[in-house]
C-alpha cells in the first residue's frame with residue numbers, strides 16, 4: 001500500500017493508556033495514580049516559580065535534580081539519568097540496549113508498554129509466562145535477548161519478586177536487565193538498588209508518578225553503571241525535562257516524609273481492601289504495590305464487574321484477552337473511595 005508511514009509504525013499497535021474521562025464525581029481506580037496530593041513543598045515551588053525564567057532553556061542534564069537523586073541513592077551523578085517520566089527512560093533503554101531485529105524480553109503478564117517500545121524500535125519481543133499465582137520463575141537461559149524488562153513489583157499483578165532471585169538472574173543474563181521499580185515505595189523498604197550499584201548490566205528505574213503523587217509532572221530516573229547511563233544521555237532529547245518539572249521535582253524530593261506517609265496510608269488501605277475482597281469471594285494476588293489484581297468470585301466475569309462498576313461511575317482497569325481476561329486491576333484510593341467501591345460492588 002502506498003503510504004507516508006514507515007512499515008513498522010503502520011503495524012505498531014499503540015500503547016493503550018487507562019482512560020482519563022472528564023466526568024465529575026467519577027472515582028478513578030484505573031491508572032494507579034496517588035489519591036493524596038503531593039507535598040505542600042510542590043505548591044510552594046510552583047507559587048515561587050519565576051515565569052520569566054521560561055524564556056531560557058532548562059538545564060539539559062538536570063544537574064541539581066541529578067545530584068539530589070545520586071545522593072539519595074548513594075551513587076555518583078554519572079550513575080543517574082533523569083527522564084521525562086520513566087516511560088522515556090524505558091524507551092531510550094530499548095533503543096540503547098537492543099539492535100534492529102534483535103530481541104527484548106519480559107515476563108507475561110507485565111507492563112503492557114514494553115512490547116510497544118520493542119515494536120517501535122523494530123525489535124522482537126519474547127515473553128516468559130509467569131506460573132499460576134504470578135510468582136517468580138527463572139527465565140530460560142536461551143532467551144536470545146539483549147534486554148530484559150523486569151517490573152518489581154510487577155504490574156498488573158503487584159507481586160514482589162525476591163531480590164536474591166533477581167540478582168541470580170542478572171548475574172546469569174548476558175544483556176541488560178532493567179528493574180522497573182515504579183511501585184517500590186509501596187513494598188516495605190525492599191528494592192534492587194544494591195544490584196544497580198554492584199552489577200554493570202543492571203538499571204533500576206524509578207518514577208515520581210505513583211508514590212510522589214506527580215503523574216502529571218513527568219519525572220522518572222534510572223540508576224546504573226556509568227556505561228549504561230552514558231548511553232541514555234547520548235540518545236535523549238536535548239532538553240528532555242522542562243524547567244518547571246526540574247524545580248518541582250527537586251522540591252518534592254526535599255520532603256520524602258510526605259511521600260512515605262502517603263505510601264503507608266495506601267499500604268494500610270490496600271491490606272484492608274484485600275481482606276474485604278477475599279471475604280467476598282474474590283481471588284486476590286498478594287500485592288506490594290498501590291493496586292490489587294483480583295479475579296471475581298465464580299459466576300461473575302471480570303468484564304461484567306468492570307462494566308457494572310463503570311455504570312456506577314467507578315473505573316478500574318480491565319485488560320481483556322489472554323491470561324488477564326478474567327481479572328481486574330484496582331488502584332488503591334482513599335478509604336472513602338474504597339468504601340464507595342465496595343458499596344458499588
Ligand SMILES: *Cc1c(COP(=O)(O)O)cnc(C)c1O
Pocket residue numbers: 032084085086087088111151155180182206207208209210215218219220
Ligand atoms: C506507571 C508505570 C511506569 C511509569 O511511569 P511514568 O509515569 O512514565 O514515570 C513505569 N513502569 C510501570 C510498570 C508503571 O506501572
